[in-house]
Amino acid sequence: MIQVIREDKRTPAEIEHRLAQAGGVNRFGEPNFRAVWGWSRLGWIGGKWVDRDPATGGMIREVVEARWVPKYLPFDRWHLERWLPPEIYGSSENWNRITQETEGVQLVEALGPFPSRGEYEHCLTLEGPTGKFVQLDGSVCEWVVRAIEYSRGLPASAGLRALRDREEKKGTDYEKWAYDVLDDAMPALHGCPFVVVPRMSSADRRTADRGTRELA
C-alpha cells in the first residue's frame, strides 16, 4: 500500500500576483502577503525532541537538535501569511534572549536565527467552519488581504470595543438559546387544550359565520 506522507504544493503564480497587487510589497520588494501550503511551509524548531512510536505513543528517544518542520497546522490546508518587519522581533540580542534554550549543556536556537529580513506570520487558514478543505482562490485571498489591511487602519479602541461587545453578546446568546431549549421541554401550546380545525374556503367560512350568528 502506498502511503502519502507528505504532499508538497507551490502557490500558483496567478495567486501570487493577485496577493502582491492587493497587499503591496515590502522594503525588500517581496509581497506583503503570500499563500502557503501547510506541508510546504517549513520553519526551524530547536530543542529537545521526544520521538514517539506512532502505534503505541510510547517514547522512543529524546534528542537535542533543530528540525526543519512544517510551521502551521493543519498540514493539508492553504494558509495566508503576512510579512512582519524585523523591528517587530526586537534586536537580535532580544531574539536570542527569548528564543535560546539550554538543554543540558547545549544551547539551542528554538526558532532558528534572528529574522533579519523580517518573517512571514500566519494570518488565516483557508477552511470551512467544520474544518473542511477550501481551495485556494484568488478572489478569496484578495478579500482576506483587504480585510486585514482594512483592520490595520482601524483605531485600537474600536477593536477593543468590538471584542467587548462580542463577549457581552455571548451572555445574551446563551440566555436566548437556553430559553429555546427549555421551550422544547414544554408541551405544545404550553399545555392549553386545542382542537384542529380543517382549512375552510372563504365561502365555507361565510356560511359558518352566518350559522353561528343565527344560533346566537
Add this chain to the structure above:
Amino acid sequence: MPALANAQSVALQLEKVRPKVPVLFERDDILLTLIQKRADAENVSARNMRVPLQIRPGGKASQHTMDGDDLGLGSGSVYDVATLSPVFETFGVQITKLVEYATTGNERAVENATKREVASGMKQFRMYLDALLQTNGNGVLGSIASFASTTWTLAQPQGAALFYYNQDVQVYDSTLTTNRGSATITSVDPLNKQITVNANPGGLANGDVIVPSGLSGAQPTSIFGVKYHHVDSTSGTWLGLSRATYPEALKTPHFAAGNAALVPANIRVAVNKLRKVLGTDVLSREKLIAYMAPEQEHAWEQLGVTISEIVRNQVPSEAPMPDLLFNQQAEKRMAGVPIKTSIHADTTRIDFIALKRWGRAIMKEIDYYEVGGQTVFPVYGASGGLASSYLFYFTTGLQIFMDGPRYGAFVDGLAVPQGY
C-alpha cells in the same frame, strides 16, 4: 379540589424542564464544558478518585550482532496514580411569592417565570464554575490591592472579572490561613477592577484574598483550574504526586514574557515546546486551543496579522462578498492555533490547552438537589415561620484532571494593552 398552589406549579414546571438541565449545563462555550467528561477516573471512596497515569515509558533499546551476544534485560513503564477529591458545587435559586401574584391562574406565566429562573440561574452557575477553573485550585477569585470603606479595588491580573452581583464571598489573609469572615457583593465594576460589599469583615487588610462561600479551613481546596495544572515548577505536588519525583513529567513548558507586549515569537516558542513533546502534528491531533482573555486577543489583533473583530462583525451572510468567515463561524487563529477567548481568563497569560488530555471526573452529574423526590423547598424566616419565597438548587460534584502537566504550554507575564 383545591387550587394548584404556585409552589406546586413551580415544582411541576421544574420537573418538565429537568431533562434539559444537563443540556443547558453542557453547552461547550466555556472552558469547563470544553473539557470532556472522562470515564477513566474511578470512584474509590466517597472522597477520592484515582486516575492511573503512565508517567515514564518502559523498554530498553540496544543494537546487536546476534552472533551470540547478550540481548540484555528490559524495563517496564513507570505508572503512578493521581488522586482527586471531587468538590460539590451548589447554586441556590430563590423565587419570591411575588412571582405567584404575578402569575396566578396562568400556567404559561408560571412556566415563563420558571424558565427565566432556570436559564439565568444556570448561566450564573456556569459562570461561577468557569471562574473557579481559572484559579490554581485554592478557590482564590481575586485579591485586594486596596480598599476604601466597602469598595475594594482588586489586584491585576484578574481584577473583578471572576465575581458577580450578590455573590457571597469569604476573605482570607494572603497566606490563606486566617478566615476573616464573609461578605456579600453589592456591585461589580470589572472595568475599574472594583467590587463593593455590604460590610467589611473585621481585620480586612490589603493583600487579603477572596474565595467563594463554603470553603473552610486553612489552605482550602476547590476546583483544580488551569493555573493548578499548568505550572512550570519542579517543587510542590500535583494531584497527590510530588513534582520532585518526576520533574520532567510534572511541569508545564512555559515562556515568561517579563511584562513585554505579545509578539509572534512568544507564541511560537510556547507552541513549539509542546510540539517537541507531543509531536509536530499536536495542534490538530490534540485539539489544541490558545486560551486567553480579550486583552491578549486584542494585542494579537494589534500585530496586524488577523482580521479584526470589527470586520468579522461586518460580514453578514447577505454581504456581496465571499463569506469566507462562514458567517463568523470560521475560527480566529494564533500562529495556526484556534483562539478561545474568555473574559474570565488571566489577562496576562495565554495557555495552550490540549483538550484531549484534560478530563472531568464527575461524582454527581448536574441536576436539581432532591430530597425524597422534592426539588422545591420552602424558606423559613428569622422568626421560624415561613418566608414568602421558595428555593431550588443546582448541584454537581466534580473535579478537573489532565494526563500530565507536560501536555500543555503557557506564556505568562504578558503586558496588557492600553485601554484596559
